[in-house]
């Protein structure tokens with residue numbers, strides 16, 4: 001496709017009506033076995049588009065083509081979940097004896113993968129304070145191979161100085177990767193900032209309907225062979241239905257994200273003025289650590305942010321959470337529906353202590369009417 005605006009790419013990238021009888025959606029390809037017409041064709045493997053389901057199908061190719069287009073990436077590879085995309089990145093650039101710098105506010109299972117996989121295979125993982133900026137260079141060792149960022153951080157929402165960290169790593173010849181699931185390329189395009197690898201859980205905003213697990217890694221040209229080979233050798237591949245849903249979700253990412261943004265900003269601003277709320281960690285509000293970095297690097301904000309409540313009494317918190325009518329408790333975000341997640345960050349952090357004394361709550365603001373969402377929260381806060 002010739003150079004098109006982001007919204008047009010979202011709408012059309014990966015679509016191939018000529019190949020599917022005019023259908024605008026690439027149908028799900030349920031393929032494991034792919035047969036060859038003759039021995040000469042068989043001999044061309046792996047230099048053929050499709051040879052075996054795990055190595056790629058027209059469903060994965062269409063999704064990956066669309067993601068690469070919106071990321072401005074050389075190529076993208078899909079995996080069966082966001083976590084498997086993270087593990088692919090962690091394993092692609094490391095071997096025994098290497099050192100990895102991982103942000104202290106990363107998604108919990110990213111940390112567990114470092115502890116339970118990388119360490120077991122002899123990779124030294126060091127967690128760094130998320131707001132370290134250019135001082136990251138002080139942590140570099142001769143064997144540092146990867147700096148992993150996540151912005152804003154899971155649960156705590158600090159926005160890292162992505163530019164300073166990336167510049168320092170580049171100067172030292174160290175690979176950089178970022179979990180960009182919160183912003184999606186609509187609001188931040190990591191490869192344009194010189195980051196080598198961008199990964200997303202497409203389970204969240206990309207698919208957007210809370211009905212599929214999917215991950216994707218996008219890279220520059222230099223990083224591609226290692227990432228693609230690692231995903232292949234780990235045996236990670238998206239399911240045909242999930243890839244279909246991922247691509248279908250992408251078509252409406254723009255409109256959904258703009259509505260999540262609007263609703264979440266409205267609710268976060270209102271929460272900032274509520275007496276039960278100690279602090280609001282929404283990257284687009286000045287009360288969020290790293291707000292200046294958000295202003296510097298991001299084009300918008302999604303629907304997910306954190307708050308700290310003054311109240312910490314378990315019974316009062318339970319009364320608030322159990323009585324919600326619109327919000328449910330859940331381990332996810334990024335779908336059409338509002339969710340609350342009451343995980344506490346304090347015990348998880350090791351490099352930069354989490355000093356907030358109140359009760360942490362992550363909110364995902366869905367596509368419901370903002371007044372209804374506000375009323376549900378107001379009644380919840382009153383129960384505290």
Ligand SMILES: Cc1ncc(COP(=O)(O)O)c(C=O)c1O
Nearest residue numbers: 081082083107154181201203214
């Ligand atoms: C920031 C972040 N990255 C990655 C993941 C993992 O994605 P998945 O659940 O698709 O494995 C999650 C899941 O909640 C997440 O919040």
